[in-house]
Amino acid sequence: MKKARVIKLISNQYTILMGDFITLAKPMGKLRLKTSPIVGDFVRVEQLEEHWVIQDVCERENQLTRPTIANVDQALVVTSLVRPDFSETLLDRQLFLIMYENIKPVICITKRDLVAAYDPVFDVVDDYIQSGYHVLLTGFGYDVREIKEVLRDKITVLTGQSGAGKSALLNRLDASFQIKTQETSRALNRGRHTTRHVELHPVASGWVADTPGFSALSFEHIDKRRLSEVIIDFQPYLAQCRFRDCVHINEPGCAVKEAVSDNKISEIRYQNYVDVCTLIDEG
Ligand SMILES: Nc1nc2c(ncn2[C@@H]2O[C@H](COP(=O)(O)OP(=O)(O)OP(=O)(O)O)[C@@H](O)[C@H]2O)c(=O)[nH]1
Ligand SMILES: [Mg+2]
Ligand SMILES: [Zn+2]
Structure with missing residues (x-):
């Protein structure tokens, strides 16, 4: 058996990475595979005739449920200043859930180009910096060097509500990406997300997962x-x-x-x- 990493999941179709080799794989029948693999999982795979089959899921270091991903080094919590408006309640709820899973959060604030330099929203941003959070500010026309440094050699998941700019950020990090993005108002009015699945992309010698924005956050499991x-x-x-x-x-x-x-x-x-x-x- 070989070890691989799940980098994409659509319906029940898995894309796995083995060394430099990317291929599709199918999970073993439900009863034989104790845990369903998710993106980020390390899995043991075997080639049966033409197909790669996932035989086993390795123990997870950590796991998020919204979005569903395992074994990440950090989460980039993408939050826009406007469209949709900055919400401390939403941001804090995401931070709480991420820290609860022992994942380091980095706050990435987008759409700086849409807000005047002295807008009061920056006082709220400052509150996070003062509190000791790692905060990155970006927008169209701003360079992404600092963000790339944060992503270097790490597995990072992008989280944040629909329209926050997760996919747009990835496209700016690597010009060869052409991930679909959509006007916020349209995306929100229709109540659907532009990004529909979780996928790890190679960026800055690390991997970054684009994910669909959450629709609701659950605290049921929280002590x-x-x-x-x-x-x-x-x-x-x-x-x-x-x-x-x-x-x-x-x-x-x-x-x-x-x-x-x-x-x-x-x-x-x-x-x-x-x-x-x-x-x-x-x-
Ligand atoms: N002006 C400006 N627009 C931005 C910025 N970031 C994203 N946008 C726009 O905001 C809209 C939503 O961006 P997306 O990247 O699709 O948002 P998303 O977080 O991926 O949303 P979902 O996939 O639905 O979860 C798009 O029209 C982007 O072009 C930014 O920094 N500045
Ligand atoms: Mg998206
Ligand atoms: Zn106390």
């Missing part, structure tokens, strides 16, 4: 305490809470709440955390 531990804004204060199982909402002696009132933790991030906890409680 509140663990969530509070992965939010980088909270991390310096966690050890100082009076109670070890503090979820930083109603407990007395909570160092996180204290840091929020001292303006050391972004109030918006904290509020978005509390709102997600409410969602989890409501099931």
Whole structure:
């Protein structure tokens, strides 16, 4: 058997990469294959007559469900300043889910060319920089050197809502890509995505996955305490809470709440955390 990596999945058709060789593969019958392979998976394959067959899925280092991808080094959370408008609630929810899976988020803000230099939206962007997030700003007419540096030698997944500019960014990173993009208003009005599948593309000696924008984010599987531990804004204060199982909402002696009132933790991030906890409680 040979080891390969799944780089594309459409319907039940897998594209795999073995060394430099790219080919199609079929998964083994359902009952024999314990886990369905997803993009990013390392799989063991065998050639049966003309076809390559996936026999086994190697253990995953990490996994995201929206978008569905495994074994990534980092996530580039693509967020536009306008069209669609910048939303901290949406951005924070994505960041929370990504950090929960032990994946490093990098925020990539697009459409800078559509916004005046002193627009108030940049105060919100600054809030993330102050909080310790890695933030990249880009737009049409801006060079992509810094973004390429971040992508170099890594497996990166692009996430972000429909119209944020994920596919357009990939096209700018490599002029030979001609991935379909679509006007935001049209894409959103019809409630459908331009990109329909997850696919890893070679960029800057690494691989970058384009994905369809999410339509809804789910927090069903999230444990509140663990969530509070992965939010980088909270991390310096966690050890100082009076109670070890503090979820930083109603407990007395909570160092996180204290840091929020001292303006050391972004109030918006904290509020978005509390709102997600409410969602989890409501099931
Ligand atoms: N002016 C400007 N337009 C942009 C920028 N990035 C993307 N766009 C436009 O925004 C629209 C949506 O971009 P896409 O790349 O299709 O968005 P997407 O995130 O891939 O969307 P889905 O595939 O539906 O998830 C397209 O019309 C792009 O040309 C940017 O930085 N500046
Ligand atoms: Mg797209
Ligand atoms: Zn606390």
